[in-house]
Amino acid sequence: MSEKTTKELEKLREHIDSVDQQLLHLLRKRLDLVAQVGGVKHAAGVPIYAPQREASMLAKRREEAAKMNVSPQLIEDILRRLMRESYLNEKDVGFKQVKTDLGHVVIVGGQGKLGGLFAQMLSLSGYQVKSLDKDDWQQAEAIFDGAGMVIVTVPISITCELIRDKLTSLPSSCILADLTSIKEKPLDAMLSSHRGPVVGLHPMFGPDVGSLAKQVVVVCHGRGREQYEWLLEQIGIWGARLVEADAQQHDKAMQLVQAMRHFSSFVYGLNLYREAADIDNLLQFSSPIYRLELAMVGRLFAQSPELYADIIFAQQESLTAIGDYLDNYAQALELLKRGDRQGFIREFEAVAAWFGDFAPQFQRESRAMLQSVNDMKTG
Numbered sequence: 290m291s292e293k294t295t296k297e298l299e300k301l302r303e304h305i306d307s308v309d310q311q312l313l314h315l316l317r318k319r320l321d322l323v324a325q326v327g328g329v330k331h332a333a334g335v336p337i338y339a340p341q342r343e344a345s346m347l348a349k350r351r352e353e354a355a356k357m358n359v360s361p362q363l364i365e366d367i368l369r370r371l372m373r374e375s376y377l378n379e380k381d382v383g384f385k386q387v388k389t390d391l392g393h394v395v396i397v398g399g400q401g402k403l404g405g406l407f408a409q410m411l412s413l414s415g416y417q418v419k420s421l422d423k424d425d426w427q428q429a430e431a432i433f434d435g436a437g438m439v440i441v442t443v444p445i446s447i448t449c450e451l452i453r454d455k456l457t458s459l460p461s462s463c464i465l466a467d468l469t470s471i472k473e474k475p476l477d478a479m480l481s482s483h484r485g486p487v488v489g490l491h492p493m494f495g496p497d498v499g500s501l502a503k504q505v506v507v508v509c510h511g512r513g514r515e516q517y518e519w520l521l522e523q524i525g526i527w528g529a530r531l532v533e534a535d536a537q538q539h540d541k542a543m544q545l546v547q548a549m550r551h552f553s554s555f556v557y558g559l560n561l562y563r564e565a566a567d568i569d570n571l572l573q574f575s576s577p578i579y580r581l582e583l584a585m586v587g588r589l590f591a592q593s594p595e596l597y598a599d600i601i602f603a604q605q606e607s608l609t610a611i612g613d614y615l616d617n618y619a620q621a622l623e624l625l626k627r628g629d630r631q632g633f634i635r636e637f638e639a640v641a642a643w644f645g646d647f648a649p650q651f652q653r654e655s656r657a658m659l660q661s662v663n664d665m666k667t668g
């Protein structure tokens with residue numbers, strides 16, 4: 290590079306540094322304003338997450354961006370990232386407490402990750418929370434005494450047994466809830482062990498979410514809804530969206546959404562391991578989509594094998610869903626073995642037609658993800 294070029298670049302880069310510093314100051318200012326909004330909302334008991342405000346704000350900024358010859362998608366990406374920060378900061382002020390005369394909450398399995406998250410959210414909302422874990426059963430009576438709600442969040446394999454053995458003498462005013470990722474059997478167990486209000490919940494997220502804003506919690510009603518309605522409102526205040534479901538339908542969906550999916554990720558990892566694939570090497574040749582896929586598979590093996598065994602082994606019926614997948618794999622492999630390119634294309638088109646408008650929608654969504662995977666690359 291010539292000296293002139295170096296000088297020119299240096300000067301421009303100094304300007305860029307200064308603009309970035311101004312951005313930083315603006316960010317600080319925005320964070321402070323959002324914190325003030327958080328304070329006002331907290332006092333009024335309003336959830337921080339305000340989708341309508343977000344939609345109208347984004348529409349206006351996009352319009353203004355276009356007029357300034359800035360890409361509307363750029364401002365939308367930046368604002369969405371900032372809004373995520375807004376939800377995370379909400380934990381600093383806490384949440385409105387919907388039910389003020391509940392008595393304390395007992396979380397059976399409160400030391401587990403999901404139990405811990407719910408304990409934290411409830412505490413931030415002003416509830417007194419006690420945890421009951423496997424070594425605490427001797428003190429159970431004292432822990433349960435005066436509880437207004439008991440939430441069960443223990444491994445799926447022991448959930449029903451625990452409910453049937455240990456939760457048979459709660460007072461009928463006490464709410465009994467669970468967070469298990471299957472719903473029909475735990476709900477039956479709760480309804481038969483307890484006379485009072487019962488509700489089944491399935492948080493559709495892992496314990497590592499920073500905030501519940503926009504996350505989904507599935508609700509399967511048991512009995513006495515009017516007595517636990519406040520809990521649903523409370524979860525809404527945390528920002529989550531509640532989706533009501535029939536327990537049986539929910540469990541059927543989980544055979545595909547969880548069992549089959551996690552199982553195929555497990556086999557994908559197993560296959561890489563048996564092939565002794567060199568991950569470093571694969572990453573060097575990876576396209577963003579491959580990296581994203583590897584991230585999805587690899588993250589499984591950073592977590593507890595018990596958790597995934599629990600999810601995959603939870604329902605006998607998942608075996609059918611996984612077996613069907615294996616059959617389809619074998620049939621598709623036959624196309625390949627026969628060199629039946631036309632057959633492959635026919636099947637492809639049939640699936641594409643079945644996906645319908647979802648296919649282009651998923652393409653758009655994944656494009657944004659792939660771009661951020663690429664952004665994260667260094668060097």
Ligand SMILES: C=C(O[C@@H]1C=C(C(=O)O)C=C[C@H]1O)C(=O)O
Pocket residue numbers: 323326327337338339340342343371372375376
């Ligand atoms: C700050 C607010 O709360 C949330 C955060 C927003 C933001 O960061 O701009 C916008 C809407 C809300 O989801 C607000 O309602 O204005």
